[in-house]
Amino acid sequence: MQNFSWIRRVKLQQLRAVLALAESPSLVRASESLNLSQPAVSKILRELETDLGVELFTRTSRGSHTTPMGDMLVERVRVIFSQLERVAQEIHDLNAGLSGHVVVGVLPAGGADFLPRALASLYRAYPGIRVTVIEGTYDHLIPQLQQGAIEMIVGRIPAYRFRDGLEVEPLYEENITFAVCPQHPLLSRPAVALSDLLEWPWIMPLADTTLRQMVESAFHDAGLDLPAAPCESISVITNRRLIMETDYIAAFPTQVIQTDLDTGLLAAIPISPARSFGAVGISQVKERPLSHAALRLVDQLRATARRYE
Structure with missing residues (x-):
């Protein structure tokens, strides 16, 4: 049985340091973005590597670069911070008397008529919900969905090559x-x-x-x-x-x-x-719960699809 006790010790500051160095291979710039000294950032990263028992960055004369283990951690950390930002936004919205915020990706097959009709119904039922719509193709939207930048994609159900890690719900033909x-x-x-x-x-x-x-x-x-x-x-x-x-x-x-x-x-x-x-419908990440605002939108999408049928 592996020891995952480091999960209880890991600090958000350590995860921020990982992102900062991954996005700016220069230790100087990473330290400046964190408002910490270079020795402090180096110590933070060494402690995290020691806890995990793997090397996350390789250091060269040209800067630091993520290892394969580092790449995997960076990808997961981005999702963690995206989810934290969403929780903070939902708390703010509810406290301000709003009803939440949902970011939805849309393909042409869903964006011209289907999604607008569902959004109109959503606004009539929940006028406080804010919606951000990002239009694109699957190769553009899937990475944002996996990273948590958007909660769902509305449009033609993706081909199987795009479905890894996704849960799809067909709504109409x-x-x-x-x-x-x-x-x-x-x-x-x-x-x-x-x-x-x-x-x-x-x-x-x-x-x-x-x-x-x-x-x-x-x-x-x-x-x-x-x-x-x-x-x-x-x-x-x-x-x-x-x-x-x-x-x-x-x-x-x-x-x-x-x-x-x-x-x-x-x-x-x-x-x-x-x-x-x-089939046109909804695509989302498996086992990642939707926000309350997103669930309200899903209800309206299903109702709109029933009218299409």
Whole structure:
């Protein structure tokens, strides 16, 4: 049985010193950021290394660098301080008569319609809750989720390669819509086949995105070449406007442009059968409890998804 008694002795100052030196390999700068002398910082780190029985930093003439054990500790310490900051913020908010703060990451498939509707319901039910929304792709949002900078991600459920250490909750199934301007010549045809879409230029999703892979699969499975794509973009704002001004075709998760379809700003090419984009829902870190504010948001997301169904 290993002796973990050092857990009872470890001080936040020691953990701060680890972060300071990892972020600034110069002992001088690390000491200045901690407002301590260099000998004091060196002593703190030696004591921690002695307690753990491993070397956390290698010292060279060019400064200090984390060892593999040091890298692991730094990653965990960042999560610890992130959680402490969140607890302090929640206590402050509750004491100030607010109802908490939640930071949520969002993907395009969740950010255009689904999350805004849930946030509107959240505000009506809990007007004191503050929400920070960070938009991005999974490779951008997953590290922030793992480090505790955001509490959950709303959007398409991630591929298995992104799911390590995550808990996912699918909420509704999303389809893909091929969108054009309302005056597009394709819309005058009585029937449209996938091969007909090759006659027109496309705005193609960026390589390595889920939507790009799905578009490519649709054409390849039908034995077709990919359409000409003068533009590659995942910007919803740019793509919408470009479609309105040209005869380009673009693929969207349906809910991203549902309001545009309803108001006639964009039109959907009627291709059957519908092509699935996959499940949209919530991703969070396994066994990491959500804040009270985040749990309220989850309730509203589930209610919004039920209305979609």
